[in-house]
Amino acid sequence: MPSSTPMPPLPDIRPRFAPQPGPPPQLWSPPPDPEKPACPYRPGFAVEIKRHIPPPPFGDPHYGPGTWRERSDVDLYKVTQTRVVVEYPPLEHPHASPSPPAPAAKLTILSALAVEDGRGPQLVVCSITPYTSPSPGQGSPPAPYEAVAKIFDPLYYSFENREAAHVPVPVAWQADVHYTHEAAALDHLAKRAQTGGGAGLLAPKYFGSWTFTLPITHAGRKRQRAVRLVLMENIKGPSIRAVCLAPSALASYTEQDRLAIFAAVLDGVARQRHAGVNQRDLAARNVIxxxxxxxxxxxxxxxxxxxxxxxxxxxxxxxxxxxxGKHPSQLSALPQNPMELFWHTSFPDFLDWTPAAWNGNAKARQQWLKARFGGEAASQYAPVSGELEFSEY
Structure with missing residues (x-):
């Protein structure tokens, strides 16, 4: 992990969803859920979406528990995923005030990027057709545009914990956590870009946070449930992971090419942190x-x-x-040097993208970091806070 200023220990504030008195069932598995509809996010799916103000991010030790409140009458070990979703509608902003109707648009899915029941957020390419009509004398209505939608629908998160078998996941809580984190980060980076501080941030263009409703039937009653999403730029290109899995594509990038791109990625991480965001999941699949x-x-x-x-x-x-509050790296006029930020990072997820000589050789990685971000290049960054010592191997 990148080095950073030590922080005090953070409490674990995840909801416990304690079962009712008595031992929980052994070897729990998600119960049959005949009310749960099939995942609908396929090409041709269309729905009206409205702009939405998300609650402040929560559910992480850095943020705190937020306004989420668990219910004593919903025992995750004894209910279906459909009931969890119905009983826990998405949170609203705690200080939201009555306002004019939110701008609306029609979302139509064109293709699926990552859609599967149980995967968590669903990723689709879609067309967005704004409904807003122009005021007299203000020209044509807004034109349709293409975007990627990231849909945080708890009904299609995994109800069983994939890291701890036979343990249920509070899917409604998790979807709200993901939505508030993603919206807050993309909004913050977009605002920095608008104010002239977005150079080199390597973030996708952000088209805002939205909501829509879908019908569901539970306990014989038909109702509407809200689903949150964010819209962002559709970046035409593969991930580094996809390139690494295609030998001919990987071979078309020389080692020098790959390291030039990798250096840009590390520079982007440093600039995002300087702008106030820690993405916290730097992986080959997350670099397009x-x-x-x-x-x-x-x-x-x-x-x-x-x-x-x-x-x-x-x-x-x-x-x-x-x-x-603000991270110490934000207080400097320049971003932290990636050399210092990543001095002790092994980059295991970029194993096929980085030189084979780096595998198990921290010193080789550190020598590259110093050659790339030291010398004249160091003037683009804040001074390194202390002497960086090379590993022995």
């Missing part, structure tokens, strides 16, 4: 290469290197919204 083609095909060596874009902020922390 803007190539103009979604397929990880071989790159034309005559073309410029693709720009990396960092995605997936549903566990991110916006320092200024956290219990600790």
């Amino acid at each position: 290469l803007r190539t103009g083609s979604l397929s990880p095909t071989a790159r034309n060596p005559k073309q410029p290197l693709p720009q990396p874009v960092i995605v997936d902020y549903n566990t991110a922390v916006v320092f200024e919204l956290s219990r600790h």
Whole structure:
């Protein structure tokens, strides 16, 4: 993990959802749930969406528990996922005040990027057609645009904990946590970009947080349930992970090319932290290469290197919204040097992208960091806070 200023220990504030008196059932598995509809997020799905103000981020030790309140009458070991979703509608902003009707649009799914019952957030490419009509004399109505929607629907999160078998997950809580984290981080980075501080942040363009409703039947009663989502730029290109899984595509990038892109990624992480966001999930699957083609095909060596874009902020922390306030790295005029930030990081998720000589060789990684971000390049960053010592191996 990147080095950072030590923080005091943080409490575990995840909801316990304690079962009713008595021992929980042994070897729990999700019970039959005949009321649960099939995952609908497929090409052709269309729905009206409205702008939504998310609650402040919560559910992480950096943020605190927020306004979430568990209920004593909902024992996760004894209910269906449908009942959990019905009993725990998404949270609203605690200080939301009555306002004019929220802007609305029609969302139509064009293709699925990552859609599966149980995967958590659903990712789709969609067209957005705003409903807003122009005022007299203000020209044409807003044009439709293409976007990626990240849909935080708790009905299609995994009800069983994938890291602890036979343990239920508070899916409604988890979806709200993911939504508030993602919306807060993307909104913060977008505002920095609008005020001229967005150079090198490597974040996708953000088109806001939204909500829509879907019908559901529970206990014989038909009702509507709210679902939250965020919209962002559709980046035409594969992830680094996808390129690494396609030998011909990976071979079209020289080691020098890969390290130039990797250096841009590390620089982007440092600049995001300086802007006030810690993405906290730097992985090959979360770095998209803007190539103009979604397929990880071989790159034309005559073309410029693709720009990396960092995605997936549903566990991110916006320092200024956290219990600790601004991070020390934000107080400097320049971002922290990636050399210092990543001096002790092994980058295991980028094993196929980085040189083979780095595998198990911290000193080789550190020598590259110093060569890339030291010397004249160091003037782009805050001074290193102390002497960085090379590992012995």
